[in-house]
Amino acid sequence: MWQRFTLYDVRVIGHYLGVLVLFSSLALLVPFITAIACQEWRPxxxxxxxxGVSLTVGAALRFLRIEPGRLDRQQALAVTGFAWIVLSFIATIPLYLSGHYVTYLDTLFDCVSGMTTTGASIIVDLDHLSNADNMWRFMMHLMGGFGLIVVALSFGLFGKRVDASLYMSEGRSEHVVPNVVQTTQFIAKIGMGIILVATVILTGLCLFIGMEPLRAFLQALWLSISGFITGGFAPMSQSVMYYHSFPIEVVLMLVMLVGSISFVLHAEVWKGRVAVFFRDLEIRTMVLWLAVVTCVFAASLSASADFSNLPAMLRRGLFMVISAFSTTGFQNITTNQLETSLTSGAFLVLAMLMAVGGSGGSTSGGIKFSRMGIIAKSMVSTIKEALAPDSARVVVAYNHVGRRVLTPDIVKEAMTVFILYVVTYAVGALVGIAHGFEAAPAIFESVSMASNGGIVSSLAAPGMAPTLEVFYIVQMWAGRLEFVTLIALLVEIVVSLNPRKWVVKR
Structure with a gap:
């Protein structure tokens, strides 16, 4: 039964929000130190x-309740849902003051895009953005990619009075180890380790193409964060094309692939259980899906003059496929080429890749391979039941970190999220069409926003229609939280506003 938020709930939710806002002050120290080191005094x-604003707001929220009890699921959903909203607004302060945005709403769009690791950006004159502001863009990726709650839990910010409800409220349900805090710490260690290795390699490659040492390190760090987090922000307006380096593109493809794989499977490989990795339903679904879609994409590209030769198809086409399916959003072709040089078939294939996304429990967005694999298995189960004798009992199993039996509840969860994504894609496309755009780019942009894909056409641009921009912002939030958290939060708010549904909690 839906329950109204009581004063107790509000105080507890505010307390935990305050902890997260105070933690954002520490994250803001990174670009502040960068500004001091680079002598960027205005930033x-x-x-x-x-x-200062973060400390003030966080302290005010923190003292709503000094000793909160253990969060229930309703409160955990509210903390997570509001956290993404509140922290996005705080993140806009320094970027809006930078003068690189046409409107404040454009700044909010970029901050939500950064936090949700969508990677779509409508910043103006990115090439001349300060190092401090660029650092903040990628810090948002880092926090949002691992998950605001996961980062907070890994630092032990909520103390010992937390359980799996907070962890699961960000769309995560799998544990590397039984303990939630240890699971989040493992996720952080693995992620930061991969980012560090990628940064060292990319720094060497940036030095090789002639960059100064400090600039080479910063560019390598930012690309590594964005690649593994599958975020999509790039430090230069031309994205990956700026570097004109095939080795850099190869490294980024590998980093994106690793980032699109579940942290649970990373743990299995870390423990030496490589066979478990290759038997996993997600990995097999990913290989099959990519094999089929890549062939279709290659066939579509062959009809384009700019991609008809094999080297161009392998370099540009393969990079865009990996960038799209991992929902990273890096581009090694221009937006104009995306809309004109690609055939309509190749254009829609990229949208399909973003729509499905990567593995569940990874940093990528979209429907996820785990759900697609489960839906496929449920189809197999339905066919088997239709062909089996009436007395037979059909059992369908699959491997996902151990052997599991397909149950109606698992299928229901997968189908629910699948339908929510598809409906959101469709509604977003209709909103784009209603604003006067063609159907194909409207569909593409809607899929990119809701799946947190980041590859965008010409619809998302500085100073776009406010109604379209607000809808895209909501899509990015909903997609990152995989709808359930956001919908549950909205229902709770509506119920709280209805006096007839009031329930007193003590």
Whole structure:
């Protein structure tokens, strides 16, 4: 039964939100220190202001309740849902003051895009953005990619009075180890380790193409974060094309592939259980899906003059396929080429890749291979039941970190999220069409926003229609939280506003 938020709920939710906002002050210190180190005094003042606002808001929320009890599921959903909203607004302070955005709504769009690891950006004159502001863009990727709650739990910010409800409220349900805090710490260690290795390699490659040491390190760090987190922000306006380096593109493809795989499977490989990795339903679904879609994409590209030769198809086509399915959003072709040089078939294939996304429990967005594999298995089960004798009992099993039996509840969860994604894609496309755009780019942009894909056409642009921009912002939030958290939060708010549904909790 839906229950109204009581004063107790509000105080507890506010307390935990305050902890997260105070933690964002520590994250803001990174670009502040970067500004000081690079002698960027004006951006330094902006981040000092943002830190002050964050400390003030966080402290005010923190003392709503000094000793909160253990969160129930309703409160956990509210903390997670509101956290993404509140922290996105705080993140806009220094970026809006940078003067690189046409409107404040454009700044909010970019901050939500950064936090949700969508990677779509409508910043103006990115090439001349300060190092501090660029650092903040990728810090947002880092926090949002691992998950605001996961990051907080890994640092032990919520103390010992937390359980799996907070962890699961961000769309995560799998544990590397039984303990939630240890699971989040493992996720953080694995992620930061991969980012560190990628940064070292990319720094060497950036030095090789002639960059200065500091610039080479920063560019390598930012690309590594964005690649593994499958975020999509790039430090330069031309994205990956700026570097004109095939080795850099190869490294980024490998980093994106690793980032699109579940942390649970990373743990299995870490423990030496490689066979478990290759038997997993997600991995097999991913290989089959990519094999089929890549062949279709290659066939579609062959009809384009710019991609008809094999080297161009392998370099540009393969990179875009990996960027799309991992929902990273890096591009090694221009937006104009995306809309004109690609055939309509190849254009829609990229949209399909973003729509499905990567593995569940990874940093990528979209429907996820785990759900697609389960839906496929449920179809097999239905066919078997139709062909089996009436007395037979059909059991369908699959491997996902151990052998599991397909149950109606598992199928229901997968189908529910699948339908929510498809409906959101369709509604977003209709909203784009209603604003006067063609159907194909409207569909593409809607899929990109809701799946947190980040590869965008010309619809998302500085100063776009506010109604379209707000809808895209909501799509990015909903897609990152996989709808359930956001819908549950909205229902709770509506019920709380209805006096007839009031329930007193003590």
């Amino acid at each position: 330094a003042a902006h981040y000092l202001l943002a830190i």
